Structure formats: C-alpha cells, structure tokens
Amino acid sequence: MDAQSYHPVSPGVGTEENFLSLDDILLSHQRHPVRTECAFPRLGFLDRSSDSEDLPEGTKMELPLWLSKGLYERKRRVLSVELPKVYKEGWRTVFTADPNVVNLHKMGPYYYGLGSQMLHFDSPENPDIAQTLLQTFIGRFRRVMDSSQNAYNEDTSTLVERLDCLEKALFRSGQSGLNGFQSWEKGRASQLTASSLVINYRKRKMADVQA
Template sequence: MPLPSAYCPNYYSIDDILATQERSPSKFLLNVPKMGKLNPSEGEIDLKAGTTLELPTWLVLEICTGRQPIVMPDLPKIYKESYREILKADACATFKTRFRQLMDLADNSISDPSVQQRLDTLERRLFRDSYNARTKLNAWLIESGATIEAANMVVNHKKRKRIDVEDLIN
C-alpha cells in the first residue's frame, strides 16, 4: 500500500483554490476602476478609496505588497484585543481566576457544606487549607496579647523638612 504523498498545492486545482479562500478584512487605499462588482451593496462601477471588503488572503497579500499598495489589510477578528483575551484563557489563566474565587469563598463562608460539595478534589483541598490558615490568623489576631510596635529606627527617623522656594529667593 503506497503512502499518501505530502500536500503539494496544484495551481490549477479547483480544490486547492477553494482551500485557500480564507478571507481577511481589507480597506482600499485607492480608487479602483471597474471593480465595483466586488462590493455588490454599493451598486457602483468603481471601488472607492476607504471601502472595506473581505478579500481572499492570497489576493490581499499580492495587492498590498507592490510599490503602491492598493489595500491595507486589517487584522481578522480572531486577532483583535478582545479575542486575544479569550485565546489567552488557557488552563493557567482559568486556574488563577478560580483560585481567587476560592480564596474569597474561604474568607467569607462559614463552613457551608454546599460550597464544598461543588468543588473538585484539588479545589476542596485549597479551600480547606486557606480556610484553616484564615482561622489561625484570626485566632492569633484576637487572642494575641502582644502589641505590634514600631522599630526604634523608624521612631527615631527624622524627616527632612521641605524648603520653601520663596524663602530661597528672598
């Protein structure tokens, strides 16, 4: 059984032409005569400068790289800022967000069993550890008779006084 050959595009193949029809938004920089059919919503014969159309990416690459570019390619929606944030939401980003929510739950909930039932094993362990740490901190703050005092260096530190600019001039 022969192995299938690697993909080699054929210039005249209809399938290859259709496979490369990915479109990208582009803005025309110049008036283009007799190309109004590309924008059927206008109904004009010529394409005017400033018209935005979605053209095949291969075509945009060809007509924007000449001496005088005809179009300016725009970033597709997938690469715009709002979509980049969505794409950045990998497991680490999702875990960081979930971790903050778990810490808030541990600080604010009073051992509500329904909260813990909705958590998976890792989240339950993090919740329990943070709840215990918060409880120990509160106990130390309440029961501790020791007061926190400023260090001698901080107490004895004298700040320099501001010199008034008017005093220097007079």
C-alpha cells in the first residue's frame, strides 16, 4: 500500500545526524540566534541590516545550524550560540507541565532533532534540555499512539497537525500497522493488487528525455 520506490532514511534524532536523511538535511537549515565573538572580515553581506563590508564582533544574527555547527569551537570562541526560545527555561516549564497542549509542529517542526543538535554547543542548561526532550516525548507518546491506532479511514490532518516531524513518522508507522490489520480483517488483503510501482510507472518518451 505504501510501498515506495526508495527506502527513506530515518532521521538520526540524537547528536549525530544521518547524512542521507531528508529530514536531517531540512533540520540543518533551521536558523537560530548566534552572536559573533570575533570580527568576520568581508562577510558583512550575511547580516542584511548593515551596509559595512565586515561583520564586526558582537553582531547578533541568525545562522543556519549547519553553519554555526561548523564555526563553533570550544577553544577558540568564534560564535556563541543562543538557545531558540522553545528550549529556554520558560518553555521548558511549559513542557514539564503538560507536553500535550503544545503545538510542536509550530514550535519545530524539528523540536526533538534541533534540541538534540543544540547539545553540541556548550551550555550549562544542556542536561536540562536533554531531560525535557525525553520527558516531552514520553508525555506525548500516549496521545500519538492512541490517535494513530484508532483513526481508521478518517481524516487525520487534525490529529497530525500538532505533531513534530518525528512524531509524524511514528504516527504513520502506527497507521500502517492499523491499516494492514483492518484490510486483512475485511478480507481485502487476499485480493491481489498491482504494485503501486507498476501503476505509477510510465515509460518516458524519447522526446521527453531529449527536450
């Protein structure tokens, strides 16, 4: 039913990214606030609001994760990284209070992934962040499981819209289990159907390729 022409690589979630995971590639484009700790000559164009050619020390700006991760070093301070506000203390209290009310899709959508990546940057809050990530996941697990195992043949968009990307993937796997069982029970599994690959296969015309 959901056979695909390729096997998607799942996101790495932890501090290590999966090189081939599309989710992790998108994740590495997430911007977050940083502060430069030394002057960057000739990189003024990175900061749209200033006209100067160089990027002076102490500029506050947003950089994508891949860049800040590359520039960040513990010994030579080039950048200091600020936490996005979802991972700050204020939001952490919200997550500890009731993780189910938060719209993680709006907050993330890579709440868990970005949070784990944030642990790369030295911060005294790191253990707390890791703890909150885990507790949030555990707190939301029941909701994700129940909705994915019960929503059969109905519109799932309202159930999914508040889920993080990671939870969405879980939701899908729960749904595939449920759908598989239901179609077996209804006797639909015994009917032979053409593979989706065959249905979607269209021979490319030579003219299309050359055009």
